[in-house]
Amino acid sequence: MDRTLTPLAASDPLRRSIAEPDEVSLFEWIVDAFIVTISDGAMGKVCLDMFPEVVDNMFRLQTNIYAIFTRRPRILAPKAYAACDKLVQILAKYFALPREAKIGCAEFVTMAEDEIRSAAVSEEELAKMFVWIYWGMLDNPSTVAFWLLCRLLHNPGLLSLIREECEESFLRNSPITPADIPARLECCPILKATFEETMRIHSGPHVFRHVSEDTEIGPYLLRKGSTLLIPYNRLQMSKSHWGLDAEEFKYQRFLDNPGLANSRYYKPFSAGIHQCGGVAMAPQLVMYFVAIVLCRYDVDVLGGIENHPFPRLDTSKGRATVPMPVAGDMFRVTITPRKSAV
Secondary structure (H helix, E strand, O other): OHHHHOOOOOOOHHHOOOOOOEEEEHHHHHHHHHHHHHHHHHHOHHHHHHOOOHHHHHHHHHHHHHHHHOOOOHHHOHHHHHHHHHHHHHHHHHHOOOHHHOOOEOHHHHHHHHHHHOOOOOHHHHHHHHHHHHHHHHHHHHHHHHHHHHHHHOOHHHHHHHHHHHHHHHHOOOOOOHHHHHHHHHOOHHHHHHHHHHHHHHOOOOEEEEOOOOEEEOOEEEOOOOEEEEOHHHHHOOHHHHOOOOOOOOOHHHHHOHHHHHOOOOOOOOOHHHOOOOOOHHHHHHHHHHHHHHHHEEEEEOOOHHHOOOOOEOOOOOOOOOOOEOHHHOOEEEEEEOOOOO
């Protein structure tokens, strides 16, 4: 993650090195960093070295994915399907490479590839499956990181508190190894509480479940074949549980009562056998990203934060995942390397 905060050098100004101050879209820069991180971590550097166009196409897929999920025909959703098709072509070429050429490929990718190939599928079919694995690792973590940084930029006092505890944990106790990261994050209680409150307010609005057999829950009978919509976000905004200030962002509630993260009214990763597989990794990835940003960069909103209201949730797209911000609310920032960073 650390090395990916200087994104790919390509034609788009967003990819330029940020060894010097640079102006970028906060949302696009964050997504870029996560794309590079996930690609390098899962498939090794060779993937982006050979196919740098993955970055633009994955960003295009993430921002238009709702069109595929809502089953819009191709003619009405050209961006989403074109990006998906291009990624399938790229990953098919990647998986066609000899095993020894895919240096740095993660073990779980190799194991999944072997398992899928055992079913005698083609390179294209294998690539189609991995496009969705790739997207699944990218979408929610990068969007949550955006909302978390927005909360900090709109609360400079909170940003300073978290920066101080992150510097104490990560800079003054360096060097660290990847195995040290979870323990170091536990030494950042304000960051953790802020992440949990961000997830409470900004997690996906609902999930769908298919009823496979008649099921009784209390006085209700769920008929086989029905589709069940579970509005988890209503639980997380319930005033009867969270208080009259349930709709307000207050990280202190998790700081004062850490047990709230285990409440049955807090389900940002869903629950049961369909709980999100990223429940352990995603929080660490998001919090470590924010820790790196705060320790190594000053982030200033162009035009001043006072001239940019907090971004609105775009709930019009029908996304079941973490909602993106309304397009017009994605402000730009200047990112400047901090002299105190090591």
